[in-house]
Amino acid sequence: MPNVETRHAIDPVSAKSFDTQSLRQHFHVDGLFVPGTLKLVYTHYDRMMLGSAVPTDKDIVLEHVAETGTPGVLDRREMGVLNIGEAGTITVDGTTYEVGAGEVLYIGRGAGPITFSAPGRYYILSAPAHHTYPTKLIKIADARRVELGSAETANERVIIQFLHPEVCESCQLLMGYTQFAPGSVWNTMPAHRHDRRMEAYLYFDLSEEQRVFHFMGEPDETRHIVIANEEAIISPPWSIHSGAGTGAYTFCWAMAGDNVDFTDMDMVPMETLR
Numbered sequence: 001m002p003n004v005e006t007r008h009a010i011d012p013v014s015a016k017s018f019d020t021q022s023l024r025q026h027f028h029v030d031g032l033f034v035p036g037t038l039k040l041v042y043t044h045y046d047r048m049m050l051g052s053a054v055p056t057d058k059d060i061v062l063e064h065v066a067e068t069g070t071p072g073v074l075d076r077r078e079m080g081v082l083n084i085g086e087a088g089t090i091t092v093d094g095t096t097y098e099v100g101a102g103e104v105l106y107i108g109r110g111a112g113p114i115t116f117s118a119p120g121r122y123y124i125l126s127a128p129a130h131h132t133y134p135t136k137l138i139k140i141a142d143a144r145r146v147e148l149g150s151a152e153t154a155n156e157r158v159i160i161q162f163l164h165p166e167v168c169e170s171c172q173l174l175m176g177y178t179q180f181a182p183g184s185v186w187n188t189m190p191a192h193r194h195d196r197r198m199e200a201y202l203y204f205d206l207s208e209e210q211r212v213f214h215f216m217g218e219p220d221e222t223r224h225i226v227i228a229n230e231e232a233i234i235s236p237p238w239s240i241h242s243g244a245g246t247g248a249y250t251f252c253w254a255m256a257g258d259n260v261d262f263t264d265m266d267m268v269p270m271e272t273l274r
């Protein structure tokens, strides 16, 4: 049985009163990517599930997750898996996909069981789905690239979009990752919100000593959470989501909610941030 933790949805009024420990308890995820284990976090934000699988000499099979209330985990869901480790394989319904470093496997509704094989460090995202789109391996060259920011503002980066309507159809999941040029450290500032979609971040490619200060909260009530390598953030739909690192890093962003329009954002004017 997978190790599954549940996170309930928190409203912005309650979040205002949280101290560091409470913020971390509700919005921060650690303990991911432990060799030989499958860990899942079942959230009540659009029922997005996130987690990790790190197979060793033994494969890890994902089939039933009690929290979904269905025999197979993907009976009514879709899944995106990003490999942040060495190339490995994922087998879905008897078809084996070679998933290289930085590649994403989209797994359509109704598929499974899913077998994760070494080597590979697999970051897992899943949301409810109303339609079955085909399972598809997405290579980096097939993804959509958006270059933005500049060295002068310490935010020169490329957003690489994998689960995006122009690349791979999905019901709810939008997913990709953002990589920084050396010396650039700021993501998603000026900040935005999108009440239509929640968002989850996984920060990775950080050295042991490196940290990212992740900013969250309503624009006039911001808070921060200090993040180390391969730790994640659950970002509620009412919250900004932004970060500044002590050096360059990569982060995987993923969203679920009412639309799959990456550009549907409500920008937050700088002068309103507190």
Ligand SMILES: O=C(O)C(=O)C[C@H](O)C(=O)CO
Pocket (backbone or CB within 6 Å): 157, 159, 177, 178, 187, 188, 189, 199, 241, 253, 262, 265
């Ligand atoms: O660096 C950025 O800016 C991002 O990657 C933005 C996130 O992808 C995002 O918040 C999308 O809604």
Ligand SMILES: [Zn+2]
Pocket (backbone or CB within 6 Å): 192, 193, 194, 199, 241
């Ligand atoms: Zn966003």
